[in-house]
Amino acid sequence: xxxxxxxxxxxxxxxxxxxxxxxxxxxxxxxxxxxxxxDNKILIKEGSLYPALHKLKEDGLVSIETVNIGKRIRRxxxxxxxxxxxxxxxxxxxxxFLATIMKVLSFKPLIQFA
Amino acid sequence: xxxxxDEQIEFIEQQVNNSQIESVELKEDLIDHFSCVIEEYMxxxxxxxxxxxxxxxxxxxxxxxEIYKETLLLLTSKNIIVMKKSMYILGFIAAVLxxxxxxxxxxxxxxxxxxxxxxAFMLIFVLLPIIALYFYKKEFSQYxxxxxxxxxxFVGLGLFLxxxxxxxxxxxxxxxxxxxxxxxxxxxxxxxxxYRMYKKSVE
Numbered sequence: 001x002x003x004x005x006x007x008x009x010x011x012x013x014x015x016x017x018x019x020x021x022x023x024x025x026x027x028x029x030x031x032x033x034x035x036x037x038x039d040n041k042i043l044i045k046e047g048s049l050y051p052a053l054h055k056l057k058e059d060g061l062v063s064i065e066t067v068n069i070g071k072r073i074r075r076x077x078x079x080x081x082x083x084x085x086x087x088x089x090x091x092x093x094x095x096x097f098l099a100t101i102m103k104v105l106s107f108k109p110l111i112q113f114a
Numbered sequence: 115x116x117x118x119x120d121e122q123i124e125f126i127e128q129q130v131n132n133s134q135i136e137s138v139e140l141k142e143d144l145i146d147h148f149s150c151v152i153e154e155y156m157x158x159x160x161x162x163x164x165x166x167x168x169x170x171x172x173x174x175x176x177x178x179x180e181i182y183k184e185t186l187l188l189l190t191s192k193n194i195i196v197m198k199k200s201m202y203i204l205g206f207i208a209a210v211l212x213x214x215x216x217x218x219x220x221x222x223x224x225x226x227x228x229x230x231x232x233x234a235f236m237l238i239f240v241l242l243p244i245i246a247l248y249f250y251k252k253e254f255s256q257y258x259x260x261x262x263x264x265x266x267x268f269v270g271l272g273l274f275l276x277x278x279x280x281x282x283x284x285x286x287x288x289x290x291x292x293x294x295x296x297x298x299x300x301x302x303x304x305x306x307x308x309y310r311m312y313k314k315s316v317e
Contacts, residue, residue: 027143027146027147028146028151046144046147046174046181047174047181047184050144050185051181051185051188052188053143054140055188070120070123071123071124072118072145072149073142073145075139075142075143
């Protein structure tokens with residue numbers, strides 16, 4: 001599992017991307033999907049997931065639909081048009097960031113001193 | 115696939131409702147999330163109690179309130195920045211007013227009284243309430259002793275400062291205001307402050 005610090009900046013992008021690919025998703029479903037897609041390497045903590053989802057709602061990037069399942073209330077999150085734009089921005093920012101990190105990490109000096 | 119009974123869901127609801135979480139939306143999210151995780155464990159042959167305890171350990175080992183605090187922090191971070199900015203700007207203006215008014219008073223220059231009153235007004239009616247509100251908002255606790263601490267503390271401090279200004283300006287009644295402020299601070303603020311500090315150290 002990756003460190004919390006590494007994942008911190010990517011959580012919003014991951015959520016937005018998943019919501020863009022699904023009509024609507026609920027919290028547990030998002031966490032499970034990420035776990036599956038990442039071969040159990042990214043385990044989103046509930047303590048990060050729900051604060052992030054509520055912040056996205058506050059910013060108008062996702063909307064919520066509630067469905068009663070017996071005594072339970074399930075809150076489905078889906079992407080708003082504003083969220084769609086934010087998703088594209090976030091993803092291109094991360095792609096650019098990853099490319100830069102790769103460039104920096106794979107940098108080899110021309111002259112190596114033994 | 116296991117399905118929780120109504121009683122079991124009520125039990126989870128009760129646990130979440132016993133926390134300090136005020137947001138209904140977050141409560142609904144957590145109850146559903148807990149239910150899903152518990153059902154997954156029950157599918158592996160565990161009992162409900164065992165599954166609940168395991169889910170609690172995994173979802174919020176430090177209590178429900180941690181998730182709530184994190185959520186509040188994310189949602190209010192913008193407001194907190196605005197409040198902090200205004201606190202520092204107003205604090206700077208009040209400090210300049212105070213040093214200038216002391217200089218005017220000591221030099222017996224005209225306008226000293228007006229400056230003192232303006233500085234005091236800024237401090238007591240503008241800066242202090244903003245600082246009070248900031249602390250009040252930052253404190254997520256629902257404990258009444260926490261909230262009372264701030265109410266008594268800031269009202270007491272405001273009265274204390276008014277009393278001091280009254281003394282400098284030779285206003286009538288400053289003595290009563292000072293006594294009242296010390297009574298509020300000693301019996302309203304300090305007991306709560308020390309009680310909460312003691313509680314915190316024991317926790």
